[in-house]
Amino acid sequence: xxxxxELIENEIKRPSVFxxxxxxxxxxxxxxxxxxxxxxxxxxxxxKPVILNPGSTSVKAxxxxxxxxxxxxxxxxxxxxxxxxxxxxxxxLMYVHVNCxxxxxxxxxxREVKDQLGIPIPDRGLSTQEMLEALLKLLERENIYTIITLxxxxxxxxxxxxxxxxxxxxxxxxxxxxxxxxxxIFVARGxxxxxxxxxxxxxxxxxxxxxxxFEPYKSxxxxxxxxxxxxxxxxxxxxxxxxxxxxxxxxxxDTGGDGNARKALAILHAAGKLADKELIEGKASRxxxxxxxxxxxxxxxxxxxxxxxxxxxxxxxxxILKAIVLSLKESGEDYVSMGVIExxxxxxxxxxxxxxxxxxxxxxxxxxLKQRNIILTKNSIKGRKGRSTYVGFGMAPLDPLxxxxxxxxxxxxxxx
Ligand SMILES: Nc1ncnc2c1ncn2[C@@H]1O[C@H](COP(=O)(O)OP(=O)(O)OP(=O)(O)O)[C@@H](O)[C@H]1O
Ligand SMILES: [Mg+2]
Numbered sequence: 001x002x003x004x005x006e007l008i009e010n011e012i013k014r015p016s017v018f019x020x021x022x023x024x025x026x027x028x029x030x031x032x033x034x035x036x037x038x039x040x041x042x043x044x045x046x047x048k049p050v051i052l053n054p055g056s057t058s059v060k061a062x063x064x065x066x067x068x069x070x071x072x073x074x075x076x077x078x079x080x081x082x083x084x085x086x087x088x089x090x091x092x093l094m095y096v097h098v099n100c101x102x103x104x105x106x107x108x109x110x111r112e113v114k115d116q117l118g119i120p121i122p123d124r125g126l127s128t129q130e131m132l133e134a135l136l137k138l139l140e141r142e143n144i145y146t147i148i149t150l151x152x153x154x155x156x157x158x159x160x161x162x163x164x165x166x167x168x169x170x171x172x173x174x175x176x177x178x179x180x181x182x183x184x185i186f187v188a189r190g191x192x193x194x195x196x197x198x199x200x201x202x203x204x205x206x207x208x209x210x211x212x213x214f215e216p217y218k219s220x221x222x223x224x225x226x227x228x229x230x231x232x233x234x235x236x237x238x239x240x241x242x243x244x245x246x247x248x249x250x251x252x253x254d255t256g257g258d259g260n261a262r263k264a265l266a267i268l269h270a271a272g273k274l275a276d277k278e279l280i281e282g283k284a285s286r287x288x289x290x291x292x293x294x295x296x297x298x299x300x301x302x303x304x305x306x307x308x309x310x311x312x313x314x315x316x317x318x319x320i321l322k323a324i325v326l327s328l329k330e331s332g333e334d335y336v337s338m339g340v341i342e343x344x345x346x347x348x349x350x351x352x353x354x355x356x357x358x359x360x361x362x363x364x365x366x367x368x369l370k371q372r373n374i375i376l377t378k379n380s381i382k383g384r385k386g387r388s389t390y391v392g393f394g395m396a397p398l399d400p401l402x403x404x405x406x407x408x409x410x411x412x413x414x415x416x
Contacts, residue, residue, distance in 0.1 A: 017276045017287060023233040024269040026262060029076050030228065035221045036074045039063070042212045043078045043185075047147065050093065050183055051086050054145050058172050058180040062153075062207045063187045064195055065214025067373065068260030071187045074214075075149045079185075082147065093145045100156040101372075102312050106164040109156075110135060113148060128164070132175075139181040149185040157188075157198045169203045216259020219252020225261055226268055234272065239287045243271070246289045250296065270295040309372055310404070315412040316357050317365045319348050322405045324366075324375060324391050329398050335378060335390040338366070352413060366391060 022028060033040075046061050063071045079095030086093035096116045103109045107123070110131045114121045119142065121134045139146065150156060150168070157165065172180055188195050192211055196204050217225070226244045247267050253259030271291040279285055310318065323345035327336040330344075342362055349356040357365075366389070369375045376392040 015279055015285075017234055017238045017272055017279060017285065019235055020233055021269075021272075023229050024265055024272070026265070029073060029080070032228075033070065033073055033077050034224050034228065035217070036070055036214075039070075039074050039212050039214060040078055043074075044082075046210055047082060047183065050145060050147070051082070051089065051091060054091055054093075055179040055181060059147075059183040059210075060169075060207060061185050061210045061212060062195070063185060063212050063214065064190065064192050066216050066259065067189055068258075068262035068264075069214040069216055070261060071189075071214050072151055075151065075185050075187055079147055079149060086145070091145065092143060093147065095147050095149070097149045097151060099151045100154075101152040104155065104159050106160060106167060107131065109150065109168075113146075117144065117146065119144075128167070132167070132171075136175060136178055136181070140179065145181045145183075147183045147185060149187060151187045152189070153186040154188045154190060154195070154198075157195070169199075169207075216253035217251075217261055217264075218254045218259065219248040219257070222248040222252050222259075222261060222264045226264055229265060229268070234287070238275070238285070239268070239272070243287050243289055243292060244268075246292055247271075250292075267292060267295055309374065310408055315354070315409065315416075316361075317368060318405060318408055318412065319352070319354070320345050320362060320365045321369060321374065322402065322409065323348055324369075324393065325398050325402055325405065328393055329402075335376075335392040338363070338389045338391065341366075341391060352409065363389075 023030075043061060047059050049057050050059055063075060065071050076095075076097055079097065083093045083095045094117055096113050098109050098112045098116075100109065103112045106128050110128065111123050114123070114131075114135060119135075119138045121131065121138060123131055126134065138144075156168070160168075167174060168184070171182060172178065186207070192208065192213065196208060199207065223244055226248060230239045230244065247264055249255045249257075251257035251260060251264040251267070257263075268287075271287050271294075274291045274294060275285070275287040310321075313321070320341070323341050324336070326348075327340045327344045328334070331340070342359070345362065346356045356362075366375070366377070370377050378390045378392070379388075380390075
């Protein structure tokens with residue numbers, strides 16, 4: 001016990017390059033956001049009626065842009081600020097943020113909404129329609145207005161039934177006589193045409209009028225985003241300008257990167273971690289460009305992102321990911337075929353006593369992993385005959401990932 005006590009004390013006392021590492025976590029919502037004034041202004045314009053004339057109309061906005069372009073953080077900051085503004089006018093406007101890649105169908109979404117609103121609606125045994133009615137009734141009784149962000153809406157569009165999509169997108173066509181207390185912000189990754197092609201023409205053309213687009217970040221924009229965080233996350237003088245310059249050029253859209261702020265922050269975080277580790281060993285006390293280089297060659301950032309998302313994947317998707325990693329490891333190649341992956345997957349299922357999912361389901365899971373940018377796929381490979389899907393994994397080190405996957409699989413099996 002005293003050993004543990006000492007361990008804790010030493011850990012707390014040990015010097016670190018960080019003042020507050022949590023500022024670099026992906027879920028941290030900064031007090032201000034940069035370079036998104038246009039998008040915030042558009043949101044304010046669209047949602048003005050909700051404050052000026054509550055209940056008169058149900059506003060729907062659609063935010064679209066590539067990965068890491070600030071869609072989620074912009075919606076969250078807007079939601080926080082508009083509910084504050086409403087509250088100062090005596091209006092109870094509550095902001096709710098639901099991620100559709102976690103809450104995949106409408107009943108789950110409604111459950112999440114009611115949990116975040118903190119309102120007591122029993123959901124057992126109720127149909128979706130009944131849950132909705134109960135929600136509307138409670139909003140009415142408590143005099144609450146809401147803005148619900150459905151983040152990663154592309155997942156919902158893809159997975160939901162026609163009926164559920166209709167219910168969400170045309171809510172007040174169904175509940176015609178209700179006071180309009182629910183407003184939506186839909187957030188989707190990709191391009192407007194992508195989303196447009198998956199909606200029916202009436203909702204599509206309505207939403208396109210309320211479309212707010214996000215461009216990938218340029219390197220000078222990423223530089224200010226990084227600077228803001230550095231000031232809060234690290235001790236003064238630990239991260240030099242040359243480091244931030246290097247990271248923002250590496251990730252900036254105009255300098256050859258993909259303009260992804262999450263990646264820029266993850267690289268900074270991982271480089272900080274390396275410097276921190278060296279500090280314990282009595283070496284560096286500053287983050288250097290060399291740390292960044294090490295991070296980038298080890299593809300740490302994709303690891304960081306990956307570890308965040310893994311938690312939300314269903315057991316069999318994780319088993320398939322493990323099958324991919326194992327097959328890559330065993331073959332020593334950078335891509336393996338679906339056939340090999342499926343064989344390994346079935347073996348893994350046998351080991352843990354799970355019934356393997358069928359071919360189509362396996363393929364869907366692989367597509368989902370690709371969509372989440374966890375894996376890479378190709379349809380043909382030079383020197384190999386025929387066409388098949390081949391799966392690869394970039395440059396990330398496989399062993400730490402395997403350990404992590406094993407742990408997750410164990411946890412998920414226990415929960416069952
Ligand atoms: N303008 C900004 N100012 C400050 N931080 C930002 C800004 N844009 C993005 N970030 C930060 O970068 C990370 C990625 O942003 P965000 O999650 O909003 O991207 P996204 O567009 O929703 O990406 P995805 O499509 O992957 O969901 C977050 O940690 C966020 O806080
Ligand atoms: Mg997002």
